[in-house]
Amino acid sequence: MIHNYQTKLIHLGRSSAKSSNIVNPPLVRASTIIFKNLAAFKASYQQPVFTDLRYGRSGTSTVFELQNTMAGLEQAETCIATSCGLSAAIAVIGAHASLGKHILLSEGIYGPVKTFCETELAKQGTSISYFSNQYNMEEKIRNNTSLIYLEVPASISMEMVDIKNVCNHAHQRNIPVACDSTWGTPHFFKPHQLGIDISIHAATKYINGHSDVMLGLITASNAHMQPIRQWCDRYGSHVSPDACWLTLRGLRTLAVRMQQHQKTALIVANWLRQQPEIKKVIFPPFFTGEALNLYQQQFSGCAGPFTIELVTCNEASFERFIDGFSLFGLGTSWGGFESLIMPAIAHQDRAKKIMPDQGRLVRLHIGLEAAQDLCEDLKNALNRI
Ligand SMILES: Cc1ncc(COP(=O)(O)O)c(C=O)c1O
Numbered sequence: 529m530i531h532n533y534q535t536k537l538i539h540l541g542r543s544s545a546k547s548s549n550i551v552n553p554p555l556v557r558a559s560t561i562i563f564k565n566l567a568a569f570k571a572s573y574q575q576p577v578f579t580d581l582r583y584g585r586s587g588t589s590t591v592f593e594l595q596n597t598m599a600g601l602e603q604a605e606t607c608i609a610t611s612c613g614l615s616a617a618i619a620v621i622g623a624h625a626s627l628g629k630h631i632l633l634s635e636g637i638y639g640p641v642k643t644f645c646e647t648e649l650a651k652q653g654t655s656i657s658y659f660s661n662q663y664n665m666e667e668k669i670r671n672n673t674s675l676i677y678l679e680v681p682a683s684i685s686m687e688m689v690d691i692k693n694v695c696n697h698a699h700q701r702n703i704p705v706a707c708d709s710t711w712g713t714p715h716f717f718k719p720h721q722l723g724i725d726i727s728i729h730a731a732t733k734y735i736n737g738h739s740d741v742m743l744g745l746i747t748a749s750n751a752h753m754q755p756i757r758q759w760c761d762r763y764g765s766h767v768s769p770d771a772c773w774l775t776l777r778g779l780r781t782l783a784v785r786m787q788q789h790q791k792t793a794l795i796v797a798n799w800l801r802q803q804p805e806i807k808k809v810i811f812p813p814f815f816t817g818e819a820l821n822l823y824q825q826q827f828s829g830c831a832g833p834f835t836i837e838l839v840t841c842n843e844a845s846f847e848r849f850i851d852g853f854s855l856f857g858l859g860t861s862w863g864g865f866e867s868l869i870m871p872a873i874a875h876q877d878r879a880k881k882i883m884p885d886q887g888r889l890v891r892l893h894i895g896l897e898a899a900q901d902l903c904e905d906l907k908n909a910l911n912r913i
Contacts, residue, residue, distance in 0.1 A: 616730070726752050
C-alpha cells in the first residue's frame with residue numbers, strides 16, 4: 529500500500545507492465561475482446577462497465593491502468609475516463625438531469641459547460657440556476673435539486689467557492705456535489721477530502737501536460753459513479769487507449785511540473801503587477817480577505833493560468849499587444865509545457881456577467897520557460913500598447 533502522493537505518481541498503474549518485465553504498461557488497442565469460455569464471457573458482464581475487459585468501448589488494460597492511477601491519486605474508489613474534459617462534465621451533469629429536476633451551478637463555470645446546461649438541459653425539462661458565492665448558495669437549493677456543480681477557481685474570473693460550506697448544505701439534503709478540479713490538479717487540490725463527491729478533470733491540461741491529448745477523468749465513490757457509468761454506457765462513451773497511454777506517461781512528472789509552473793507563474797505574475805499597463809492581476813495567491821482564506825484552505829499551491837486586466841486601450845493597441853508575442857502562443861487551453869495567451873473573448877458573456885465594470889481581460893498560462901524570457905516577451909508586448 530503506497531500512501532505518499534508523489535510515490536503513487538510513479539508506481540501506480542504499472543501492473544500490466546510487470547508480466548512483460550517492462551517499465552511502462554503496454555498500449556493495448558481493441559474493439560473485440562475474445563473470451564476463453566462461456567463462464568468468462570458471462571463474468572465480464574457481472575463487472576461494472578468501464579472497469580474490465582468486455583468490448584473495446586468499455587476500455588482495455590491501458591485505459592484501466594490510467595483510471596486506477598487517478599482513483600489512487602484522488603483517493604477515490606473509482607475513476608472513468610472520457611473523450612475530453614467537456615464530455616466528462618457533460619456526463620456528470622447529464623447523469624443527474626431529467627424532467628422536473630434542478631441543477632445548481634457556480635457562476636464562473638467553463639463556458640461550454642454553461643452552454644450545454646442552458647441549451648440541452650432546457651430541452652429535456654431540467655432547470656438550472658447559478659450562485660455566485662457561498663453566501664447565497666443555500667437559498668438557491670430547491671426540493672428538486674439533483675446536483676450542485678462547481679468549478680474552483682472559476683474560469684477567467686478565478687472566483688473561489690467555500691467548498692466545505694457547499695458540501696455541508698448539499699449533504700444535509702442528500703444532494704451530490706461535483707467539482708471541476710482541473711486548475712488545482714491532484715498536486716495542489718484534494719477535492720474528495722474537502723467533501724466533493726464527484727471530481728472532474730480536463731486531463732487535456734496538466735495531467736497529460738504535453739498539449740497533444742484530449743481526455744477527461746471523473747473520480748467518485750462506486751455509488752456516486754453508478755449513474756454516471758450508466759449514462760456513459762448508454763450514450764456510447766469511449767476513450768482511446770492511445771490517449772490514455774500518453775496521459776499516463778505525462779502524469780508521471782506531474783509533481784515536478786506543477787512545482788515549476790507555480791514558481792514561474794508567481795515570478796511573472798508579481799512582475800506584471802508592477803507594470804503600468806496592467807490594472808489588475810487576478811490570481812488566487814494575490815486575493816485578499818475571505819477569498820484568500822478560501823484559496824489557502826483549499827489549495828496547497830497555484831497552477832499556471834491567471835487573468836490580467838489591461839488598462840483601457842483601443843482595439844488597434846490591443847491587437848498590437850496580442851499579435852506581437854514571440855514566446856506566448858495565441859490559443860485556447862492551458863496546462864502544457866508552453867506559455868499561452870488568450871483574450872477572454874470566447875468567455876465574454878460569462879466574464880461580463882461576473883465583472884461588468886472591468887476592462888480587457890486576457891488569460892495567460894505560464895509554461896515551463898525561464899521566467900526572465902517570459903517577462904521580456906510580455907514587456908515587449910506591453911510596450912506596443
Ligand atoms: C476548467 C476547464 N474545464 C474543462 C475544460 C474542457 O476540457 P477539454 O478541452 O478537454 O474538453 C476546460 C478547457 O479549457 C477548462 O478550462
